[in-house]
Structures are given as structure tokens and as C-alpha cells.
Amino acid sequence: MSSSARVAQLYATPVGKKAVMAVSGLVLFGFVLVHMLGNLQIFLPPKDGVHAIDAYGQALHVNQPVLLTARLILLLAVGLHILSAVKLALLRNNARPVAYAHSTAIASTYASRTMYWSGPILAVFIVYHLLHFTTGHAHPEFQFLRVHDNVVRGFSVWYVSVFYIVAMAMLCLHLYHGVWSVFQSLGVAHPRYTPVLKLAAKAFAAVVAVGNISIPLAVMAGVVK
Ligand code: HEM
Structure with missing residues (x-):
């Protein structure tokens, strides 16, 4: 059997779909972490009259091949992540087409039960966010490459x-359960390490959310002008 047929066969199984969710999720997680660190440059003082975040934005746009490759990888990761999530949800529903009359969550956490609505809310946020800060269609005063002003x-x-802050709270829940699931899907989880892994997932999720939320808060408080 060819290797592409093997990959297709593995993807056809729930474990294969979970592996795709985990790997694409890791790519997206890496992006949100790096993006948050890039965004925090908004707090740096301007150098020779140029805001650090504007210089950063320009450096990214100047290198078109790198930008295009990064965008293609991101698009592929988002596409595979959503596709596998939908397929896994359909498999789950087909296994039990009629919902339990009474269901009490025993092993699932609040964060895990929110995945199927925090995910779609984040998808809506990303579309709005791209129209807001990347293309400017949803930003009345948008100026290309004037990232700080925008x-x-x-x-x-x-x-x-407020919408960004709510979306970042969703992102926090999604990342917390997502990072924890990655450990499980990739077989890293072990009962002995569970508390440490859960703490690590919580810490990652909180750092990304708090870092991002600090930006709209700082603008509203007049700290960043
Ligand atoms: C308060 C939080 C955030 C701020 C201030 C912010 C800011 C920005 C800005 C200014 C840009 C445009 C950069 C440029 O064109 O030079 C951008 C692009 C982008 N942001 Fe965010 N962002 C935030 C959160 C997020 C989150 C949570 C995600 C993903 C879940 C995200 C995903 C993206 C993507 C995919 C792009 C397009 C990158 C590209 O040009 O290909 N952002 N963001």
C-alpha cells in the first residue's frame, strides 16, 4: 500500500482525525503564542519616531515569500482543524443520534464541553479580526502598515x-482544553503527570489570553495612545 493510501486510511479512523486535530492545533497554538508576543510590542516606546510594532509589521510584509508560506500553512492548519472537528462531531452524533434524556457530566470538564461552541465563536472572531486589522474592511480608519494607529x-x-476581550476568554478555554487534549491524543499523558500537564495547559492558555487582553484594556485606559 502506498504511503498516501496509508495516511488516508489512518485519517478515516477517529484516532487519525484526533491526531490531525492535535497536530493542526499545535501549529495554531504556536501561531497564537508568537502573534501575542509580536502584539505586545505595542507597549514598547517608539524609536526614532517609529513604533516597534509598525517596524515589525513592515518587516513581515517586505518578505513576501515567507509571509505567503506562513499564510498557506496557517490556512491549511485552520482548514484541517475545522474539518476534523466537524467529522469527529458527526461520528459522535451518529453513535448516539438520540440525546440522553438526562445527562450528568462525570469525566468531562467545563472547558471540554465548551469546545464545540468556543471553536465556532473563535472562527467568527478570526474572520472579523482579519477584516478589522489585516484588510481594514471592518475598520473605518484603517491605514495599511500603520499597525500601532490601527x-x-x-x-x-x-x-x-469588549468583543475582543470576550473572544480572548473563549480562546483561553479553547486553548486550555486543546493543549490538554494534545497531550492525550499524542499519548504523552500519564496519570502520574496529569496534574502537572493540566497546570501547564492552564498556564499556557492564561498567558496567551492575559497578554492579548492587556492590549484593548491598555488602549481603553489611555495607557497606549
Ligand atoms: C488583542 C489581541 C490581538 C491583537 C491586538 C491582534 C493584532 C493583529 C494585527 C494588528 C494584525 C495585522 C498585522 C499586519 O497586517 O501587519 C493581525 C493579524 C492577524 N491576527 Fe491578530 N491580534 C490579536 C489576536 C489574535 C488571535 C487570538 C488570533 C487567532 C486566534 C489572531 C489571528 C490573526 C491572523 C490569522 C492574522 C493575519 C496574519 C496575516 O497577515 O497573515 N489574532 N492581528
Whole structure:
């Protein structure tokens, strides 16, 4: 059997789909962490009249091949992540088409039960976010490559900031359960390490959410102008 046929055969199984969810999730997790660190440059003082985040944005856009490759990888990861999530949800529903009359969660956590609605909310957030800060279609004062101004003007509208903060809270829940699931799907989890792994997942999720939420809060408080 050819290796591509083997990959297709593995993907056809629930374990294969979980592995795809885990690997694409790891790629997306790496992106949100690096993106959050890049965003925090909004707090750096300008150098020679140039905001650090504007210089960063320009450096990314100048290197078109790198930007295009990163965008293609991200798009592929998002596509595979959503596709596997939908397929796993369908498999779960087909296994039990009629819901239990009474169900009490025993082993599932609040974060794990939220995956199937925090995921779609994040998908809506990402579409809005791209129209807001990347293409500018949802930003009345958008200026190409004026990242600092775009962010400050964007978050000066209180309900936009509130929406970002709510989306980041969703991201926190999604990342917490997602990172924990990756450990399980990839077979890293072991009862002895469970508390440490859960703590690590919580810490990662909290760092990304708090780092991102600090930006709209700082703009609304007038700390970043
Ligand atoms: C408060 C939090 C965030 C801020 C301030 C922020 C800021 C920005 C800005 C300014 C850009 C445009 C950069 C440029 O064109 O030079 C951007 C692009 C982007 N952001 Fe965010 N972001 C935040 C959170 C997120 C989150 C949580 C995600 C994913 C879940 C995300 C995904 C993206 C993507 C996919 C792009 C497009 C990258 C590309 O150009 O290919 N962002 N963000």
C-alpha cells in the first residue's frame, strides 16, 4: 500500500482525525503564542519616531515569500482543524443520534464541553479580526502598515474592545482544553503527570489570553495612545 493510501486510511479512523486535530492545533497554538508576543510590542516606546510594532509589521510584509508560506500553512492548519472537528462531531452524533434524556457530566470538564461552541465563536472572531486589522474592511480608519494607529483607533471603540476581550476568554478555554487534549491524543499523558500537564495547559492558555487582553484594556485606559 502506498504511503498516501496509508495516511488516508489512518485519517478515516477517529484516532487519525484526533491526531490531525492535535497536530493542526499545535501549529495554531504556536501561531497564537508568537502573534501575542509580536502584539505586545505595542507597549514598547517608539524609536526614532517609529513604533516597534509598525517596524515589525513592515518587516513581515517586505518578505513576501515567507509571509505567503506562513499564510498557506496557517490556512491549511485552520482548514484541517475545522474539518476534523466537524467529522469527529458527526461520528459522535451518529453513535448516539438520540440525546440522553438526562445527562450528568462525570469525566468531562467545563472547558471540554465548551469546545464545540468556543471553536465556532473563535472562527467568527478570526474572520472579523482579519477584516478589522489585516484588510481594514471592518475598520473605518484603517491605514495599511500603520499597525500601532490601527490598533489604538480600533480599540478606542469600547464595544470592539469588549468583543475582543470576550473572544480572548473563549480562546483561553479553547486553548486550555486543546493543549490538554494534545497531550492525550499524542499519548504523552500519564496519570502520574496529569496534574502537572493540566497546570501547564492552564498556564499556557492564561498567558496567551492575559497578554492579548492587556492590549484593548491598555488602549481603553489611555495607557497606549
Ligand atoms: C488583542 C489581541 C490581538 C491583537 C491586538 C491582534 C493584532 C493583529 C494585527 C494588528 C494584525 C495585522 C498585522 C499586519 O497586517 O501587519 C493581525 C493579524 C492577524 N491576527 Fe491578530 N491580534 C490579536 C489576536 C489574535 C488571535 C487570538 C488570533 C487567532 C486566534 C489572531 C489571528 C490573526 C491572523 C490569522 C492574522 C493575519 C496574519 C496575516 O497577515 O497573515 N489574532 N492581528
